[in-house]
Every structure is written in structure tokens, then in C-alpha cells.
Amino acid sequence: MGMALSHTHPGAQEGQPVTVLGLESSCDDSAAAIVRLHGDGRAEVLAERVINQNSDHAPFGGVVPEIAARSHAERMDHLAREVMEEARLEFGALDAIAATAGPGLIGGVMAALMTAKGLAIGAGKPLIAVNHLEGHALSPRLVEPLPFPWLLLLVSGGHTQLVSVEGVGQMTRLGSTIDDAAGEAFDKSAKVLGLGFPGGPALEKLAAEATDPSRFPLPRMLAHDKSCNFSFAGLKTAVKRSYDAVEAPTDANRADLAAAAQAAIAAHLAERTGRALDLYAAHNPQARVLVAAGGVAANTAVRKALIREAETRGFRTLFPPLKYCTDNAAMIALAGAERFRLGISDDLDVPARARWPLDSGAASDDPLLGSGKKGPKA
Numbered sequence: 001m002g003m004a005l006s007h008t009h010p011g012a013q014e015g016q017p018v019t020v021l022g023l024e025s026s027c028d029d030s031a032a033a034i035v036r037l038h039g040d041g042r043a044e045v046l047a048e049r050v051i052n053q054n055s056d057h058a059p060f061g062g063v064v065p066e067i068a069a070r071s072h073a074e075r076m077d078h079l080a081r082e083v084m085e086e087a088r089l090e091f092g093a094l095d096a097i098a099a100t101a102g103p104g105l106i107g108g109v110m111a112a113l114m115t116a117k118g119l120a121i122g123a124g125k126p127l128i129a130v131n132h133l134e135g136h137a138l139s140p141r142l143v144e145p146l147p148f149p150w151l152l153l154l155v156s157g158g159h160t161q162l163v164s165v166e167g168v169g170q171m172t173r174l175g176s177t178i179d180d181a182a183g184e185a186f187d188k189s190a191k192v193l194g195l196g197f198p199g200g201p202a203l204e205k206l207a208a209e210a211t212d213p214s215r216f217p218l219p220r221m222l223a224h225d226k227s228c229n230f231s232f233a234g235l236k237t238a239v240k241r242s243y244d245a246v247e248a249p250t251d252a253n254r255a256d257l258a259a260a261a262q263a264a265i266a267a268h269l270a271e272r273t274g275r276a277l278d279l280y281a282a283h284n285p286q287a288r289v290l291v292a293a294g295g296v297a298a299n300t301a302v303r304k305a306l307i308r309e310a311e312t313r314g315f316r317t318l319f320p321p322l323k324y325c326t327d328n329a330a331m332i333a334l335a336g337a338e339r340f341r342l343g344i345s346d347d348l349d350v351p352a353r354a355r356w357p358l359d360s361g362a363a364s365d366d367p368l369l370g371s372g373k374k375g376p377k378a
């Protein structure tokens with residue numbers, strides 16, 4: 001992936017720890033973290049900071065790219081210095097400086113990448129341009145030295161994809177959304193029900209009050225499609241139509257519809273993941289681990305549905321702690337450290353990229369794979 005601009009250096013001495021500062025600003029979180037990757041594969045987060053922009057965007061019901069870019073640019077430099085102070089490190093003590101270089105909202109991506117370039121030049125350290133999706137893909141290693149390979153389901157407000165993670169820079173995408181992300185399906189359904197942004201957690205809370213979710217039959221997405229792709233655009237329309245059809249909506253109606261929407265999303269995610277597990281298992285009979293990451297993986301109904309699919313196939317399911325499965329900089333620092341250890345770094349003119357698919361085989365130009373209001377789903 002994107003190796004044209006990467007070059008190699010001696011990397012780390014065998015068994016020596018690698019310490020990397022990572023910066024992230026590709027969507028609506030500005031984040032910085034320092035990770036030390038030990039010789040035995042154990043990752044240690046020395047310091048981390050995330051500033052969420054939810055309150056900046058809440059009045060608009062979604063992420064506004066211009067607002068995001070401006071506030072990232074104002075914060076990145078401070079965040080980098082804060083984590084260095086917290087870890088009591090001088091820049092000279094770092095092995096490399098990593099930043100997300102895409103995919104994402106381009107104005108935002110540039111904020112972290114430019115800051116990282118400046119710091120790399122100032123400190124005379126290698127720069128590592130990290131694919132944000134690779135950061136998510138490797139994030140379980142922040143928690144345990146999980147050996148490759150594993151199957152990743154990444155479900156958030158910006159991504160919905162199934163990826164076979166075979167190694168650093170070695171990933172195969174098995175499926176992806178053709179329209180909205182799973183988190184958008186939650187957020188848009190929540191909006192129909194009059195809940196605030198981000199809607200996922202609010203919808204889950206309301207759904208817990210439901211007494212009869214079957215009162216609202218919702219369509220099965222991509223019912224006749226045999227791929228591992230996802231589609232959520234039709235669901236929002238169906239939720240809206242169901243809601244409009246209720247003459248005088250009560251709290252009980254709203255709770256039932258919330259539960260129906262949640263169940264439909266969970267069922268679709270589980271069904272597609274089941275398909276991908278079968279594909280993955282055919283190639284990897286030994287490594288039976290499903291990793292579910294992203295904000296939507298916090299949803300209890302989604303978790304239960306995924307665990308069921310995994311268990312029937314003899315897979316273990318791993319949910320990284322929420323702070324490492326939503327957007328964060330520790331995963332970017334870790335991906336940087338893993339790359340540095342393999343002797344990979346990037347030129348200082350490496351560009352910020354709005355689109356950057358994980359594997360060259362994945363159809364970056366596939367017209368079926370759309371991009372939503374939060375930017376490319378890559």
C-alpha cells in the first residue's frame with residue numbers, strides 16, 4: 001500500500017524498543033499520543049490526548065469539514081507538546097514521528113501531517129505517513145501482542161468495512177459499504193426520532209425501553225446480494241416512513257422504532273460479517289479471531305449479534321477498549337512504530353490523501369463505493 005513514496009532505513013535494532021509520537025486529525029477528533037513498542041511486541045502508551053469536536057458540530061447535526069479543519073490546525077501543535085511533556089520526553093528521544101496521511105477530510109488530514117513534518121524536520125527524525133485504516137486495523141495490538149492474521153470489522157461514523165489483516169501493510173478488504181456508514185445509519189435514524197447528535201448512544205438508550213419492536217417491520221438490506229458489502233441508505237428512508245406513518249407518536253412508539261432500527265442494523269452487520277468469516281476461515285484455518293472496532297462496536301445489540309456469528313464458527317471475538325477503537329492517536333503511533341521497526345519511513349513531501357484504500361486490490365475507484373458526508377469511506 002502506498003509504497004511508492006516510502007523508503008527503507010535500518011529500522012530498529014532487533015529486540016530494542018521503538019518510541020513514536022503519533023498525530024491524528026482525519027475526522028472530528030484531534031489527537032496525539034506516544035507509544036513505545038517493546039521488542040517482545042508489547043505496546044505501551046506513554047501519553048495520549050484526544051480533543052473531541054462533537055460540541056462544535058452538534059448544532060449542524062453532522063461534521064462540518066471547514067470547522068473541523070480549522071480547529072485541528074489550531075490544536076495539533078499544542079497537543080503534540082502536551083503529550084511530550086506528559087511522557088517527560090525530549091523530541092530527541094523519539095525514533096520517529098507518525099501522522100495520519102489519509103484517508104479522510106483533506107483539510108483535517110493536512111493539519112496533523114503538516115505538524116508532523118515540521119516536528120520531523122526540527123528534530124531530525126524520520127516521518128511515517130500512516131493510513132488511518134491501518135491504524136484501526138492494528139489497534140488490537142495496543143492491548144495485547146495479537147499475532148497476525150485476524151478479521152477486522154470496522155464500524156464507525158466514517159467507516160464500515162471488513163478487512164483481513166495479514167500483516168503490517170498487508171491487508172485485504174473483503175467488503176465495504178456502498179453508501180452510508182453503519183454509524184450514519186444510527187445517527188440518521190436517531191435524527192428521525194428527534195434525538196441529538198451523535199445519535200447512536202441515544203438511540204441505544206431509547207431502544208432499551210422498547211416493548212414491541214416487531215411492530216415496525218424494516219427491510220433487510222442487500223437481501224439478494226452475496227457479497228460482503230453493506231448498504232444502509234434504504235434503512236433511514238424506511239425508519240422515516242415508519243415514523244411518519246404513526247399518527248400520534250408516543251414515547252413507547254419511538255422506543256419500539258429505535259429498537260427495530262437497531263436490530264436491523266445489528267442483523268445486517270452480523271450477516272455480512274458471517275459471510276466474511278467463512279471467506280476468511282477458508283484461507284486462515286488456524287487464526288480464528290474476529291476484531292470489532294469503531295464507535296458502533298460499542299453497541300450491545302451489535303456486539304451480541306457479532307459474538308453469535310463468531311461463536312458458531314469457532315471464532316473468538318475481541319473488542320478493543322472504546323478509547324482505542326474510536327479515532328485516536330495511539331493507534332497511529334503504534335502503526336508508525338510497527339512500520340519503523342520494519343525499516344519503513346516516508347519522504348517529507350508525502351502528500352495528504354482524501355482517498356487511500358488499504359489494499360491496492362481494493363477498488364479505490366469503484367463507483368459502487370461511495371463517500372458520505374463524513375468523507376471517503378475508502
Ligand code: KG4
Binds near residue numbers: 155184200327
Ligand atoms: O468511531 P467513532 O467514534 O468515530 C467516528 O466515526 O467519528 O464512531 C462514531 C459513531 C457515531 O455514528 C455514533 O453514533 C456511533 O459511532 N456510536 C454508536 C454507539 N456509540 C457510538 N452507535 C450505536 N450504539 C452506540 N452505543
Ligand code: ZN
Binds near residue numbers: 136156327
Ligand atoms: Zn476512524
